Amino acid sequence: MxxxxxxxxxxxxxxxxxxxxxxxxxxxxxxxxxxxxxxxxxxxxxxxxxxxxxxxNRAARALSTGRTGQIAVVIDDSPAVLTDPFWGVVLAGISRVLIVHDIHSVLMISPLESEDSPIAHYLEGGDVDGAIFLTVHQEHVVQSLVKKGLPVVVIGTPIDLKSEIVYVDTDNRLGAELATKHLLSSGCKKVATITGDISAVAGIDRLEGYHAAHLSLGIEVNEDLIAHGDWSFENAKTLTLRLLARNPDIDGIFAANDTMALGVMAAIHERGRMVPDHVAVVGFDDNLMAQTHRPGLTTIRQDIVGLGAAAAESMLSILQGETPAPKILPTELILRESA
Amino acid sequence: MxxxxxxxxxxxxxxxxxxxxxxxxxxxxxxxxxxxxxxxxxxxxxxxxxxxxxxxNRAARALSTGRTGQIAVVIDDSPAVLTDPFWGVVLAGISRVLIVHDIHSVLMISPLESEDSPIAHYLEGGDVDGAIFLTVHQEHVVQSLVKKGLPVVVIGTPIDLKSEIVYVDTDNRLGAELATKHLLSSGCKKVATITGDISAVAGIDRLEGYHAAHLSLGIEVNEDLIAHGDWSFENAKTLTLRLLARNPDIDGIFAANDTMALGVMAAIHERGRMVPDHVAVVGFDDNLMAQTHRPGLTTIRQDIVGLGAAAAESMLSILQGETPAPKILPTELILRESA
DNA sequence: CCGGTTGCGTATAACGCTTAAATAACGAAA
DNA sequence: TTTCGTTATTTAAGCGTTATACGCAACCGG
Missing domain, CATH: 1.10.260.40 (lambda repressor-like DNA-binding domains)
Known part of the structure; x- marks a missing residue:
């Protein structure tokens, strides 16, 4: 017994x-x-x-039905990801939706390197009914799980497999366009941008938005004003110093995220110039730093809770046998002092 | 069938x-x-x-053994908590230890208001073998779970029930002493502090450390230099302006967390004074902002991953029938430009 | 040399829930 | 009143593990 x-x-x-x-x-x-x-x-x-x-008794039910009532939430185990306050909020969005449907979120913090990494086995093992990925480096691993019949939702747009993977994302392109347009239409004549990592879709899309804004306002893009960053503070600062040295008449900068925007402002300040009087700055994300920094950072706010919630809803939809279309969430321009 | x-x-x-x-x-x-x-x-x-x-098949095993191999990680569902990058790292620490023992972490993001809130029922329901609390407002709720036989570990020191609840925490007192001593021994003559919320144990302990540093160096504490903050940027800034107005000769400030330290620096700057030349500043936490802010913030680093890992280990110990003693983790002074 | 251990494997009964199949209950129609 | 067709309930058979009771050898001391 x-x-x-x-x-x-x-x-x-x-x-x-x-x-x-x-x-x-x-x-x-x-x-x-x-x-x-x-x-x-x-x-x-x-x-x-x-x-x-x-x-x-969920165990008994799971044994009988073959469904566990649990969804894995997979996060990459790297400091860069884990220290990003973004994810905590996404998690909350996911969790709030799932719990209403009596589904628990099982956290899997682990690098998902290969198709036979421990975590891939866990996911295939039937311990969970599906998986939501918060960052995807290895699309083929995700794809192989999908092919094995595991319901999967990815947060962030896949690079290659858009048609095969269910995903949700922020409208990075339109958000960036909004940011750039704000600069251009509030009097800036020469607006530069520090891009994110353009091997990531978010990086590409935010750069495209910068282009789109110029296009729609009939302004020629000067390629010399585009600096390729990597999301980081230090790098953005260095790039900005270089930009300003070459183009002293830059009067607006769109940074593809808030962390870089702070780097941009630090550089401007170091050059003895003022934000926004000499150079206006707009960021992207609306994180805590954007709010606490002085001058306050004008930026693009994403609906982060909504992103998690949307992912959870897509998951529920898959579990009901549907194939939800990708969801792209709108953004909002938050006006503060920097632009 | x-x-x-x-x-x-x-x-x-x-x-x-x-x-x-x-x-x-x-x-x-x-x-x-x-x-x-x-x-x-x-x-x-x-x-x-x-x-x-x-x-x-974990469900089958759970049904047979009565053990689920799952631990709940309970986080308060408030923006202040979820946007704090701290928790992501703690989660990683917990998860890494538990997964080695084949135990999964189930995330429960929810306010734990009362003893019969949904989440309390979940925890009692046997869906998990134990619970790790990342923030505790309602100690009696936790206590009642303990009394019902649920293995519980709390991250952060309980206010009332230290002897009845297993907990792990950072050595806030010693860390604050370290910070204050650094200021006092590097030439500051008049060191003020902005405390955290002193209804929280961390707030109390960090204030005590401020006192302890003075005591051990034989310096009298001037109560007029103690301002009671609430962990927030804005509040710290306001308090600092007030402090500086009353005591223009303050040359050092210990802020009980980094966010407030940024507020302190913003205030100092607004008064037209320089950090660290006129006023040196030390924070607590070593968060991302401490690293990216200019001037870099001298601060006290906690071992955040270690905190999660320690909690997980205490949990494992309880599951083996032991009653682990509280664990208090050491801190480290990180020198940057601000002090 | 025999009854009583010991060692090892097999068979089998839970664990609590779901569900297909069997049965009972109940009207309505003949 | 009997019978058929529905619908309401119960019976019972799993779901995949774990753990106990049991059987069968080989093995020991007396």
Whole structure:
């Protein structure tokens, strides 16, 4: 005979059935919302369950149904990712939606290098009903999981496999366009940009938005004003110093994220120039630093909670057998002092 | 007949047993490390299992043993908490340790208001073998879970129930002493402090460290130099302006966290004074902003990954029936430009 | 040399839930 | 009143593990 739960003693269907004077199957029906049961009996079952403080045993249900009621949330185990406050908020968005559907989020913090890394095995092993990826470096690994039938949603646009992977993302292109347009239409004559890592889709899209803004306003893009950054503060600062040295008349800079925008401002300051009087600056993300920095950073806010929520909803949709289309979430220009 | 797993088809003991020519129970024995099995047979079982790509069905195991192999990680669902990069790193620390022991972390992002909030029920329900709390506002809720037999570890020192709750924390007191001593011993004559929220233990301890530093150097504490903050940027800035107005000769400030230290520096700057030339500043946490801000913030670094790891280890210890003592992790002074 | 251990493996009963199949209950139609 | 067709319930068979009870040898001391 196996041991019983070490912590709590749980009440089972048997007890409820006894108290309500029905069979265990009827208890199951009632508790799972099957309406093919007489309302008085159903009532009796519900009362008995409440009185006994019943909590469903997920392990037993999982064993029986083959569904665990759990979704893996996979995060890359690198300091750069984990220290980004972004992810905590995304997690909250995911968790809030899933918990309403009684689905738990299992955290998997691990590098997903190859198709037979431990985490890939976990995911295939049936411990979870699906997986949401918060960062994807290895698209083929994700793809192989999809092919094995695992429901997968990715946060961020895939580079190659857009058509094969369900994803959600922020509208980086339009957000960047918004930012750049704001600079151009508020009097800046020469607007430069520090791009993100353009091997990432977000980096590419934000650069495209910069182009799109110029195009729609009929302004020629000067390639000399585009500096390729890597999302980091230091690098952005260096690039800005170089830009300003070559083009002293730059009067606006769009940085592809807030961290770089701070680097940009640091550089401008170091050159003895003022933000926004001499050079206006717009960032992207609206993170905590954008809010606390002085002058306050004008930036593009993403709906981060919404991103998580959208991913969770796509997952639910997949679990119901559908194939949801990619979701692209809108952004918003937040005006502060820097532009 | 119940449905089979919708995603993957798993290999079971039955198949392994067939391939290895033994019974299912023998397979169980071998796979659970019972040494009362002939080594050649054991070998055959292991080979068969590997060849078939066996993955243990956690639901079945959980049902049989009453243990789920899952630990809940409970985070308060508030923007202030979720946007703090701190927690992502703590999570990584927890997860890395637990996964080695084949234990999964289930994320529960939710306010834990009362003893019968949904999350409390989840935790009692047996879905997890224990819970690690990342923030505790409601100690009595935690206590009631402990009393019901749920293994619990709290990150951060409890206010009232130190003796009843297993916890891990950073050595806030000593860290603050280190910070203050650095200021005092590097030439500052008049060192003020902006405390954290002193209804939190971390706030209290960091203030105590400020006192301790003065005491050990034989310097009288001037109560007028202590301003009670709330961890926030804006508030710290306001308080600093007030401090400087009243005591223009302040030449050092210890802020109880980095965010406030930035507020302090903003205020100093606004008063037209320089950091560190006129006023030196030390923070606490060593977060990203401390690193990217110019001038770089001298601060106290906590071992955040270590904090998570320590919590996980305490949890493992409880699961083995022990009662681990509280663990207090050391801090380190990180020298940058601000002091 | 025999009854009583010991060692090892097999068979089997849980664990709590779901669900297909069997049965009972109940009207309505004949 | 009997019978058929529905619908409401129960019975029972798993889901994949773990752990106990049991059987069968070989092995020991008396």
């Amino acid at each position: 196996p041991v019983t739960s070490p912590t709590t003693f749980r009440t089972t269907y048997a007890e409820i059935a006894a108290k309500a004077g029905v069979s265990r199957a009827t208890v199951s029906r009632v508790l799972n919302g099957d309406d093919r049961v007489h309302s008085d009996r159903a009532q009796a079952v519900i009362e008995a369950a409440n009185k006994l403080g019943y909590r469903t | 119940p449905v089979t797993s919708p995603t993957t088809f798993r290999t079971t003991y039955a198949e392994i047993a067939a391939k290895a020519g033994v019974s299912r129970a023998t397979v169980s024995r071998v796979l659970n490390g019972d040494d009362r099995v002939h080594s050649d047979r054991a070998q055959a079982v292991i080979e068969a299992a590997n060849k078939l790509g066996y993955r243990t």
